[in-house]
Amino acid sequence: MTGRRIMTADEIRRATIRLSHEIVEKQAGTDGLMLIGIQRRGVPLARRIAASILEHEGVDIPVGALDITFYRDDLSMVAQQPVVKGTELPGGIDGRTIILVDDVLYTGRTIRAAMDALVDFGRPQAIRLAVLVDRGHRELPIRADHVGKNVPTSREELVKVHLEETDGEDGVEIERMVDGAGAAAAARASESVA
């Protein structure tokens, strides 16, 4: 990692446990709950929250994975088609309370795409949103129901979430965008959807 660390592995663990309690509390139980992680880092986060609910409530909540690639609003703007990672929604979503899980909430465009994708699969009772980090700068009228950590940022900064399952270690860091072509291009790409 190269940037300033804003969450350690322990803080991520505690935030995940708190999110799991909040989700169950808001639902007044676990009936009809389903966690759906947005590819890519939302998926391991959703699994962790489900593991925590199992530990505290003794209930095994179904976990799904959602790929939003085909629903991005910037497909015509990126230089090359992004990798498609696959969608899996065990048991379907009809009538369930869906908790969408993602690592970072930024412009809100990812969540817009995710909701468009979800309604193509059925009619959930409700859709709620849980994120590990909310960094502000929304471009759409979307807010999170459950937030691990609110982090004030500027648009010139990048928030990077690392998870053991995808990156080999846990941690969240923030770094200033340099003029390096790679970071700038990645940031432009992310702003249009993330």
Next chain:
Amino acid sequence: MTDVADPAGMADPSADVSVPAIVPAVGVPSVGVPSVDVAPEAQAVGWRHRHLLDVDGLSADDLDLVMRTADAMREVLARPIAKVPALRGRNVTILFYEASTRTRVSFEMAAKNLTADVTNIAASTSSVTKGESLVDTVRTIEALGAQMLIMRHSASGAPYLAAETFGGSVLNAGDGWHAHPTQALLDLYTMRARLPGGSVAGRKVVILGDVLHSRVARSNIWSLTAAGADLWLCGPPTLLRGFEAWAGRGAAAGRQFTVTSDVGAALRDADVVMALRIQRERMASGLLPSLREYAARYGLTAERLAGAKPGALVMHPGPMNEGVEIAADVAAGAQSVITEQVTNGVAIRMALLYLLAGVPRA
């Protein structure tokens, strides 16, 4: 046509001996793009082709990318609403100068499943009948707003001419005797999906029948040798003319490429048997004595299939002449994956439309 001087129908198949060696499929390593929020993750090996004219220009990595993208499209096809907005607002024009049902409908469904706007033009009911040239037709279609052109033509090479004129992407849906790339890719996809281990590398694949007139066979030769199959072409000598030269140079490193009229030897221990349609319209030219004799000597019957490996896959690009190149009970038998080929065709064509749509226009 130059088919007499160049019976294999290729400009010079031996000129390009750099058939890509098979590269074992690896997981997609995430590349050097920082994991910024949900920035699109770039392909490990990007898609760079603006057109799909044949499979000879595709590397083993390209083939792998098409196969993995088709996997995602199969998942889309299994959804309650099998439609995603990936190509929303794109104009796709389907221009067919030859009769077709399955390929044209397959492309149309693929484009619609991606929410593209589709226009169909059959040359027989268009200004082509008033003498409009191919280049003029293509210019007109582009001026009308088409961004992708799916084209079938009876003349080998016609889509290459169209690609020189058209500013968007051209997909070859079959040109003369030359190429039918999406068929070859859906065939490869079907084999990989059904063969144990998920790969055709080292597998014995037999293409049986009228190889001479078959664009399906020619495209399959490129993709199957690139994917590392042991390839056998089998049929009457009159329908194999010119392919020995290709076989002499075309095999991938360490693999076989055999041309024979001995059906027993070709089918022995085969993993895949692909029967080709006998193109009845060619029979007048004296290449075959009769359909009955062809069926008796080269038809894929249950008895002949018994010489292949147990569970060998039976394929056919369609449309079939049942009782000629393939017996009805074999075509409908347990080993047949012919209807699966049709379903996979939609997924493969969705994958290609999606990948080509990401490449900038000229």
